[in-house]
Amino acid sequence: MIRWVWAFLDRPAARFDECVGFWSTITGTAPSERRGAEREFLTLLPDPALFAAAGIKMQAVTGLGGVHLDFDVEDIPSSVRYALDLGADLVANHPGYAVLRSPYGQLFCFTPAGPEKSHPAPALAGPDGALSRLDQVCLDIGAADYYDESRFWTTLTGWDQSEASLPEFSRLRPKEPQPVQFLLQRLGEDRPTTAHIDLACSDTAATAAWHQSLGATLVERRTHWIVMSDPAGAPYCLTSRDPHGH
Incomplete structure (x- = not known):
């Protein structure tokens, strides 16, 4: 477990x-x-x-x-x-x-496993008050591998799988409080599975501007999320999900 x-x-x-x-x-x-x-x-x-x-x-x-x-x-x-x-x-x-x-x-x-953990950290307020929280790891899975790889992670974790709002995504949510949940993304190409970080944000644009002031780069604006890269060039996303986790 x-x-x-x-x-x-x-x-x-x-x-x-x-x-x-x-x-x-x-x-x-x-x-x-x-x-x-x-x-x-x-x-x-x-x-x-x-x-x-x-x-x-x-x-x-x-x-x-x-x-x-x-x-x-x-x-x-x-x-x-x-x-x-x-x-x-x-x-x-x-x-x-x-x-x-x-x-x-x-x-x-x-x-x-060490001592029993308490609850995960809450959302953080940025300089302008916009809230954000690192609460999700997105597993980017090649199209041909998606079914088998998704089944592997669902069985390994024992977490609850549910469909997301877009057909290329599904979610794995833990039954008990954990620092992160998983988003499973079906890519439009075949390649090995990788992962990136997602942050839930009350205001993605404000959070992106704050991150840029700290050395991040804005890569792409999408309807429900913004793709960023950190100071080492590693991609991550700012999403419009509730940073309180509701």
């Missing part, structure tokens, strides 16, 4: 400090002390006054980076076996955690 889900932002080592500053600012968090053999990992910590649990981690990597998922579980070996039975591949077994790949290419990890 998945106890907690982490959105893990992998960013190029050369731009890592800049990205940490950007993501900590737009999520209202503070970076933890770095850890790991090369001090490559950190957690973005909510304000202690909120009594909220962290849900975002970052890693300095070689290459362009991206987004992966960490699942806190009670029993890593049995979780690995279950994922393998569903079609995942084992990438690496490290002391204390395992790295896997979904049937069509998305990396994720099983990590040990």
Whole structure:
């Protein structure tokens, strides 16, 4: 059983400090002390006054980076076996955690469950009062792989799947409070599954302007969302969903 889900932002080592500053600012968090053999990992910590649990981690990597998922579980070996039975591949077994790949290419990890978590962090008010919250990971799935890959994530998580407002999307919502839900997107091309971050916003235009002032780039305006890229060029979206999660 998945106890907690982490959105893990992998960013190029050369731009890592800049990205940490950007993501900590737009999520209202503070970076933890770095850890790991090369001090490559950190957690973005909510304000202690909120009594909220962290849900975002970052890693300095070689290459362009991206987004992966960490699942806190009670029993890593049995979780690995279950994922393998569903079609995942084992990438690496490290002391204390395992790295896997979904049937069509998305990396994720099983990590040990710690103390029971409290509620996720609430929405953050930007400089002009517009609210936003990082609350969703979008899995971008190749057209030919969509059915099998969607079934993999639905079964692995045990979350509730529902159709979204557009036919190329569906949602996976956790049964208990988690930092993020999943949006499954059927792409118009065939390629390995990847992931990007979505933020729910009360005012996408205002939030985009704030993010641009912090070093992000506006890529494309769509009807219900804005495509952005962070200071390292990683794509993410600002959506018009309710940042309160209703």
